[in-house]
Amino acid sequence: MATYKSPPSYHSDYNYNGDSSATFFPTPPSSNSRAATATTPLLSKPPSPSPSSTNPELKFWRRLFTFILLAFVGVVLILILRPMLVLSAPDNDDCDNCCNTHNFPRPCDSNDRYYSISTPPSWGNTYILRLACTDKIVTVDDNGAVNLMSPQGSFSLYRHGLLTTDGSSHWECVESKGWLGFRNAESGRYLGHDHGGNLVNRAVDHKGWENFVSEHSADGGYILKMTHYERLWHLGVVGESEGEPRLAKMDYGIPLVWEFIKV
Structure with missing residues (x-):
């Protein structure tokens, strides 16, 4: 008469089934972990804007500094290019x-x-x-x-x-x-x-x-x-x-x- 062997159970470690060879069976994820993975959003929440980017006073000083810098560069260019400007056709x-x-x-x-x-x-x-x-x-x-x-x-x-x-x-x-x-x-x-x-x-x-x-x-x-x-x-x-x-x-x-x- 044939001997009945029950199917091996999943285990995170090696499980011997009576043979000389050992088989590794990974433990399947539980139903709770699958549900949690399915409900996790693909994109993370965008970071909230920093206070420095929403501060109107800081924006004003940044724009003022940019204007002063551009004006300074313009004056320097005029001084450098003045000979060519003076020698332009009258x-x-x-x-x-x-x-x-x-x-x-x-x-x-x-x-x-x-x-x-x-x-x-x-x-x-x-x-x-x-x-x-x-x-x-x-x-x-x-x-x-x-x-x-x-x-x-x-x-x-x-x-x-x-x-x-x-x-x-x-x-x-x-x-x-x-x-x-x-x-x-x-x-x-x-x-x-x-x-x-x-x-x-x-x-x-x-x-x-x-x-x-x-x-x-x-x-x-x-x-x-x-x-x-x-x-x-x-x-x-x-x-x-x-x-x-x-x-x-x-x-x-x-x-x-x-x-x-x-x-």
């Missing part, structure tokens, strides 16, 4: 009365009353720098500001280089490392530019901001250029200062043509 109204330089891109012929005898600039000589086809010459005041003004006296003498003007309009041509420079005979300082690119006469030494290149124009006269980083910018008029044209280096417009009248 409005047409600013150039209408700039001695009509846009009407005189080249020297006049010998029949014009403004005709003069111009020589190429070379170091060791002193010159009057005149805007071609006009009676405007480059002068300097006591504050080191460079002006483009009409000389005083008879232009019939000035046109031939015979007019004796004061030292503020006399420029000694010098040379340094292949670059030309112009030192005012009265102030003893060099012609150069400031941070905005405007021409000034304040430097006591001939350095990078006082370097010039003279380029002969195909129609006569000379184009003056100044260094701008690795490039060369020509001299031009960017507006008026106290009723007189204001000179600066620029990279737009028609280059002004200059004449060097030896004195």
Whole structure:
């Protein structure tokens, strides 16, 4: 007769069923634990907002700090980009009365009353720098500001280089490392530019901001250029200062043509 064996019960440990081999039977979860698992939500409850994010006073101070920081950054950017902003193209109204330089891109012929005898600039000589086809010459005041003004006296003498003007309009041509420079005979300082690119006469030494290149124009006269980083910018008029044209280096417009009248 066959012997009946009862089925093994689940146990968390080994359970011997009478054979030589042992079988492991994991204990199944109880009905209570299954019900608890079924009722547990999949997503946990979101955290409650911190008091700092709901405090209106704290929000106000944060916004104020952000505004002050952005304003500070804006001021710094303006100071850094100021040279490029100053050297931007002027409005047409600013150039209408700039001695009509846009009407005189080249020297006049010998029949014009403004005709003069111009020589190429070379170091060791002193010159009057005149805007071609006009009676405007480059002068300097006591504050080191460079002006483009009409000389005083008879232009019939000035046109031939015979007019004796004061030292503020006399420029000694010098040379340094292949670059030309112009030192005012009265102030003893060099012609150069400031941070905005405007021409000034304040430097006591001939350095990078006082370097010039003279380029002969195909129609006569000379184009003056100044260094701008690795490039060369020509001299031009960017507006008026106290009723007189204001000179600066620029990279737009028609280059002004200059004449060097030896004195």
